[in-house]
Amino acid sequence: MNTSKLRAWSAFATVAAALLTPPASAQRLERSGSEVVSSTCAACHVKGEQGAPRIGDELAWAKRTSQGLTALTENALKGIRNMPAHGGNASLSDIEIERAITYMVNHSGGHWIEPLRESTPAAVRSSEQIVQTQCAKCHQDGLNGAPKIGDRAAWAPRLKIGLDKLVKSAVHGHGAMPARGGVTDLSDFEIQSAVVYMFNYGIAALPTEPRAAPAASTPNHQLIDGTEIYLGVVPVEALSASQRQGKVPSGKGYYHVNISLFDAKTKFAITDAQVKVKVADPIGLETKTLEVISANNTISFGGYFRMSGLNPYTITAQIQRPGTARLIEAKFDYQPR
Ligand code: HEC
Ligand code: HEC
Known part of the structure; x- marks a missing residue:
């Protein structure tokens, strides 16, 4: 290994070690999404017991994933109708549930990134906050052909397909545009408000x-x-x-x-x-x-x-x-x- 590779590797190892080291209070390592699914969720979600969205059923999951990971996790933690709280396994942490959901979503047509560490689920974020902290990375300067913030001429032809479809396109991502703009837990509503913000930015639109x-x-x-x-x-x-x-x-x-x-x-x-x-x-x-x-x-x-x-x-x-x-x-x- 040359030195720069070695340095990169040791930085990676440090991060990996930090991620894998449980906090003092934790008794065990966090399980991965696939482990949690096979030990717990599979019991219902493989065959679709009692109306559970089946792993691999893209349509069934698409309807639910529009809420975003935060809302889905909340429902899985609390339980919803025939879905028991924590999938019936009280020992699962929030992040393990999030990973399990991400795993099922990704095996049902989704492209979410498995969350790495405990995140504090935010309340609905303002469009400005979302755009300035995330979308602006590419949409500020038009990186790789991203339509620029406030550039109505660039946004208008895209909006012609309808706001709903444009939001769907951002949710799935394509080319250099990452799924959900690279933020797994953005809800469709938040993405929509970010798109509208980028379209409207700089325009005073008072009637x-x-x-x-x-x-x-x-x-x-x-x-x-x-x-x-x-x-x-x-x-x-x-x-x-x-x-x-x-x-x-x-x-x-x-x-x-x-x-x-x-x-x-x-x-x-x-x-x-x-x-x-x-x-x-x-x-x-x-x-x-x-x-x-x-x-x-x-x-x-x-x-x-x-x-x-x-x-x-x-x-x-x-x-x-x-x-x-x-x-x-x-x-x-x-x-x-
Ligand atoms: C005892 C059966 C059972 C088990 C075990 C189970 N689920 Fe479910 N799950 C369901 C059912 C039934 C539904 C559909 C509930 C509804 O919307 O009516 C569901 C729905 C869901 C949803 C969609 C919630 C929404 O807001 O639409 C998620 C996410 C989910 N389950 C995650 C999990 C995870 C993660 C596990 C494992 C940790 C798990 N489930 C284990 C039965 C189960
Ligand atoms: C890593 C760079 C990057 C980030 C971050 C990013 N985008 Fe994009 N986005 C692009 C590029 C590049 C395109 C143009 C893709 C094309 O038309 O092929 C694009 C296109 C879009 C489109 C138009 C899609 C279409 O079908 O015409 C929407 C809507 C969009 N982005 C929303 C967002 C939102 C909302 C965020 C923030 C949550 C975001 N983007 C973050 C790079 C990015």
């Missing part, structure tokens, strides 16, 4: 019209905790072709409820919030988490709700912005015509 009216007297606008909230309600029949996104319901009395969010300070569209909407009249209540929609060069949140023309409605938007603990709640009165 000009509602801004012109004095904020307080516009019934469909509220300013809460530095967040500008705009409500739009349109009967499904009146939606333009480009606005018809997601699964458009057929039948009478459906409305598209749209929430646009802007940061009051920066004036940028907020695209990485989670928005839940409650539509209530004196008789009933419907609650939905809104989907991200892209139309007319802006990003907003939308969902379909059924309303009769008989009653006044209260539309309540609950908005969770990453990095802020407090839930923002905006109530609007609405009377369908």
